[in-house]
Amino acid sequence: MNKEITLEVFPNPQALAEATLSFIQEASENAKKAGRVFRIAISGGTTPRRLFALIEEKAQQGFSILSDAEIFFVDDRWVPKGHADNNGSMAWDYFKNSGISREHFYPIPTEGISPEKDAEIYENLLREKYGKNTLDPKEPLFDLVLLGLGGDGHTASLFPENEILNEKTAWVGTSKPLEAPHRRITLTYPAIASTRNVVFLVEGTSKGEMLARLLEGDTSIPAGCVVSEGNLLVMADLNATDAL
Ligand code: 6PG
Numbered sequence: 001m002n003k004e005i006t007l008e009v010f011p012n013p014q015a016l017a018e019a020t021l022s023f024i025q026e027a028s029e030n031a032k033k034a035g036r037v038f039r040i041a042i043s044g045g046t047t048p049r050r051l052f053a054l055i056e057e058k059a060q061q062g063f064s065i066l067s068d069a070e071i072f073f074v075d076d077r078w079v080p081k082g083h084a085d086n087n088g089s090m091a092w093d094y095f096k097n098s099g100i101s102r103e104h105f106y107p108i109p110t111e112g113i114s115p116e117k118d119a120e121i122y123e124n125l126l127r128e129k130y131g132k133n134t135l136d137p138k139e140p141l142f143d144l145v146l147l148g149l150g151g152d153g154h155t156a157s158l159f160p161e162n163e164i165l166n167e168k169t170a171w172v173g174t175s176k177p178l179e180a181p182h183r184r185i186t187l188t189y190p191a192i193a194s195t196r197n198v199v200f201l202v203e204g205t206s207k208g209e210m211l212a213r214l215l216e217g218d219t220s221i222p223a224g225c226v227v228s229e230g231n232l233l234v235m236a237d238l239n240a241t242d243a244l
Pocket residue numbers: 043044045046047048074075076077087147148149150151154155156157
């Protein structure tokens with residue numbers, strides 16, 4: 001289990017998005033060489049939009065980076081498909097024009113009878129795809145987990161003062177942010193750790209303080225408790241590193 005964080009800094013948000021895309025492409029090629037389906041779990045929010053737009057743009061130029069991937073989500077807000085705050089709907093708006101088949105795109109269900117029930121459904125899907133009910137450190141569930149960093153130090157929907165921060169066995173659970181809107185469904189720490197690469201995508205001066213705490217290994221913030229069976233990488237723009 002790796003807690004050693006590597007930081008890569010890029011001059012501006014566009015350079016950050018391009019470097020992240022290259023990293024995803026390399027991880028995808030490694031999966032292909034190993035005869036595996038490339039399995040990626042993506043976050044929502046605003047930061048990844050530039051990356052998603054780049055994926056769409058490249059696809060329209062004939063380079064469909066994620067066409068062979070299985071695309072999962074790190075978390076979602078428990079709002080219906082099509083709601084402005086639904087991460088799955090936001091991402092599909094870009095990916096539907098990116099040579100990605102809907103059959104390999106797995107948004108978190110958010111229209112069931114409860115967030116808990118939808119979380120159970122998503123966990124069952126992950127178990128089915130993984131083919132085993134126990135996460136094996138030698139066979140990570142994902143090739144790449146793309147995380148954001150919240151202003152309160154959350155990542156995924158692992159928010160401060162939530163029971164889910166103590167979850168050691170379930171792969172998917174629910175949370176309720178203290179301030180941010182909507183109840184959430186999220187991967188747990190064990191599921192996030194079961195990956196060949198964790199990549200935090202961090203952009204802007206507003207993330208400076210939490211980035212510094214993340215890099216110091218501050219486990220009092222949820223993002224500081226993320227570990228990885230593989231690499232643990234922070235990819236940030238220059239503005240985010242002001243406080244370092
Ligand atoms: C979400 C994300 C969340 C996000 C951070 C950073 O559903 O909102 O998964 O964890 O990554 O809140 O969000 P921004 O990229 O909007 O700053």
